[in-house]
Amino acid sequence: MTEIQTRADKLPRHGATAPPPFPFAAIAGQPELTRALLLAAIDPGIGGVLIEGPRGTAKSTAARALAELLAPAPFVTVPLGAALEHLTGTLDLQQALADHAVRFAPGLLARAHGGVLYVDEINLLPDALVDVLLDAAASGLNIVERDGISHQHAARFVLVGTMNPEEGELRPQLLDRLGLAVRLANVGQPALRQAIVRARLAFDADPAGFAARHAPAQQQLARRLATARSRAADAQALPWSDAVHAAVSELCLAARVDGLRADLVMLRAARALAAWEDADEVLPEHVRQVAELVLAHRRQAGEPVPPQAPSPPAAPPAAPTAPTGGAAPPPSGADPAPAPPLPDTGSAAGQADNGTAGEADWGALAPEPVAIAAVKPLRPLRRPDAKKA
Incomplete structure (x- = not known):
């Protein structure tokens, strides 16, 4: 040996x-x-x-x-x-x-x-x-x-x-x-x-x-x-509750940190602070006191992650078209209605929508009657070698 x-x-x-x-x-x-x-x-x-x-x-x-x-x-x-x-x-x-x-x-x-x-x-x-x-x-x-x-x-x-x-x-x-x-x-x-x-x-x-x-x-x-x-x-001392975990996760997500190391370090730092203050358990207040020490060098640039918001309401229906085929003018004092989106002609769904009966292409005008003008009849062509009668 x-x-x-x-x-x-x-x-x-x-x-x-x-x-x-x-x-x-x-x-x-x-x-x-x-x-x-x-x-x-x-x-x-x-x-x-x-x-x-x-x-x-x-x-x-x-x-x-x-x-x-x-x-x-x-x-x-x-x-x-x-x-x-x-x-x-x-x-x-x-x-x-x-x-x-x-x-x-x-x-x-x-x-x-x-x-x-x-x-x-x-x-x-x-x-x-x-x-x-x-x-x-x-x-x-x-x-x-x-x-x-x-x-x-x-x-x-x-x-x-x-x-x-x-x-x-x-x-x-x-x-x-x-x-x-x-x-x-x-x-x-x-x-x-x-x-x-x-x-x-x-x-x-x-x-x-x-x-x-x-x-x-x-x-x-x-x-x-x-x-x-x-x-x-002492591994048995200074327990933490679900509220402590929730506070740690919320702060780390708001800082856009990568990975989970920040969460683990924040829990250890909060536990060390609780030991220093002779507390019976780790509290969310301990987490908040050590958060900046943990996140100062890990925080990513950009705005904090916003909470999940409900889906926005559906857009109102488009204004009816004028009889002549042009867009109806907006009411007095109102902003003009935004232009509808361009059709998706590159995808199969967009091509199917363009071919659907009753739906015209964007920007198409309604047909209008056009008068037919009289056409003068054409004279027959003469051959160069033809003799006059």
Whole structure:
């Protein structure tokens, strides 16, 4: 039997001089961002969070803060120049030939297990790597195969990807596989901007003191998150009713989404929100609160699908024709009647209608009597060689 040995490089969470990350409890001005990250942390099976927005809107700060809230949990960054083996890990076949044992060198997916995997500018990452990230984020498992040898390990993490739409878009197939999406905008309220700047300056001046001042709120958030994660992991907890399914279907149909992934993600996100709020069951209100996070990157262009309407009433009969064969004039002040449709002469039904007795072609006039004029009799032609009598 082949023995698989795992070699993991355990690095310290923070370097000797590295400051602690910005506290999650101190993030202000981005409520949708913090909600999406908490929901993805409660149920990593949601499939991660895509954060779109301009520079300087706390995208990376919030992702690092979430890993600190899950502590002890790793925070792993995927560089844009990463290779596939760097991401998934490699199998050392030389070791297998020499010692009859397969040595697995873990990649970034293995190191991110239980924490946060952060991809800055995910739209610039090769599609092949994005596919691997999304597969692992949805399944919680990483499978490495090489030359007929397979190794798999758990890879349950919160995937957080950021992008600036000005630098390119993700393909729709990849967008659909990302669970939630948040579209950030610049803070437009002067008072809120000043509060955010003051908090950041205070953190930069004294990171440890700033973290200590927010420690009680941070610990309360951490305990609440741990309780919600435990409730969401219980398959018997937080049931949902038919009304919840009806709300999900109505919202997804109105957004014209493709497939059923949006329905499934919306149900998981609503269940995670119910766990966060310590509710007894999932309610339609939970669905409505998470709907935009699920549909923001899946909504198709065009008007919402209207409800089925009853058939329109039959059109009134055409006005009678004048005795002379022309169309009857409309009443004074009324719009003229629309012209009848052209006959279908190309189909068998149209040709049969044209040949039906009593039905004339469109535009034909009724016959009118015409006087017969007298015709002068023609003189007989003479032969050129005939002689006069």
